[in-house]
Amino acid sequence: MDRAPGLSVRLKLTLSYAGFLMLAGILLIVTVGLYLSLQGELFNEAGAVQATPGTMFLKAFAPTAAATMAFLLVFGVLGGWILAGRMLAPLNRITDATRTAATGSLSHRIRLPGRKDEFRELADTFDAMLARLEAHVAEQRRFAANASHELRTPLAISKSLLDVARTDPHHDTGRLIDRLHTVNTRAIDLTEALLLVSRAEQRSFTRQRVDLSLMAEEATETLLPLAEKHGVTIETRGDITPTTGSQALLLQLTTNLVHNAIVHNLPEQGTVWITTEVRPGTVVLTVENTGDHLTPELVPTLTEPFQRGTERIHTDHAGVGLGLAIVKTITQAHDGTLTLTPRPTGGLRVTVELPAQNPRPDSI
Missing domain, CATH: 1.10.287 (Helix Hairpins)
Incomplete structure (x- = not known):
């Protein structure tokens, strides 16, 4: 956005500090002058002397007051300039980091030292944003x-x-x-x-009411022939789990999970368990299967694109290496969480937790 040139924030703060200091000085001098004048008038009314001591004192005090105001002006400008510079130093570092990030360098971090305040909270938030952007770009x-x-x-x-x-x-x-x-x-x-x-x-999809339990039933019916071919038994159970989102995408998510559980299973007599449940504020879909033992180090990599967890990748149903990556993307697009856990006896447990459907229809 093109903007007309204006005063810097530092100069504005300097003028504000100096102006406030001058105003305080003027109020102080006026207060002292009024007090001395009042004292002089009371002294004259008492008939002690004919002259006005307050007036004479004010005439003598005027040069001193003027010199004091000049000193306050200079002191306010210089002190305000230095103070504003110190106060705005963290903002300058944040601005420099923003310019660096605008050039495409996302590895730079502000790392502003000191105790927590508004500037340091902003710097920490900006550092966290840069870290997320760098990870996303990578x-x-x-x-x-x-x-x-x-x-x-x-x-x-x-x-x-x-x-x-x-x-x-x-x-x-x-x-x-x-x-x-x-x-x-x-x-x-x-x-x-x-x-x-x-x-x-x-997130270019229309949100509507979706029951994850129905998605699980449809995915099971679709993939039942594949399960029978691989000698895998599918067991489903659970509650009605209403959420909001894309029916097509959530069906794809469920189908990918069930397909992955069937293909990466035991050669014979494998089992897939599909469970849906309702928790406070969320609905949960869990798909777990028997299979090879997976190490805790391997499991987090399974959601990366084109990563496969076992050597059985040359079968006709190995997919394209995007099954769990698609599940992760769909889950994030629906503001949910995806958790992968290796089963102690072998195989994998995948849990998808999504926000429960809002009871208010107008909020969908």
């Missing part, structure tokens, strides 16, 4: 690099298959078409997943 850069790599792989495979078909006219065309279909399907799935992540991050 995450986006990693995401872009990983997405580019994941998209490049199917395109490179498609190019290689087409080059082989062009140089070898006797190549099996049916097999080539099947390979191209598989590769292109994976590229399409990855692209749709990336678009879903972008949509959730932008």
Whole structure:
């Protein structure tokens, strides 16, 4: 925003300090003068002397008063300038850090020393904001690099298959078409997943009443054939859990969790438990499964894009590496929290906690 030039805050504070000091001095001198004049008049009324001692004292006091006012003016300006500079020094550091951040450097921190006050609270808040921005930018850069790599792989495979078909006219065309279909399907799935992540991050969806228990039932019915193929049993239980958000996104969240629990499970006789419950102010969806033992160090990385927790990533249902990353993004877009915990006996427990539906319809 273009603004007209004006006085600096330091100069405004200096003039304010000096003006207040001058006003206090004037009031003090006027008060003293009035008091002396009143004393002189009372002395004359008593008939002690004919002259007016108060008036004579005021004439003698006037030069001293003028000199005092001049001193107060100079002292107020100089003292106010120094005092305003000391008071505004933290604000100057905050301004410098803001300019540095505006150039794209997010690693700079103010780290303002001293006891807590308004300026230091502002500096700490700004440092926290820079830390979040730096982490977000780094995450986006990693995401872009990983997405580019994941998209490049199917395109490179498609190019290689087409080059082989062009140089070898006797190549099996049916097999080539099947390979191209598989590769292109994976590229399409990855692209749709990336678009879903972008949509959730932008929160460009209409909020409506959603029951997480119904989402769990629908996801279970959809993925039941996959569970039977993998020999996995799905158990669902819980309460009606109303929240507000995008029905499509929350269904995608639930489907991703159930799909992940089925695929990354025991080779035989695995189990998936899906539970919904209501807590004070929130609703909770929990999906846990049997499976391989996961270390506490590995679990936090599972929500990063293109990270997979086990070696079973080459199956037909391995996905594109964005399952839990999409769950995390959708959860954050709905102002919820996502918690991943390794089960002591193997497998993973994933808990999604979302705000409960506001009982007031007009607030949705």
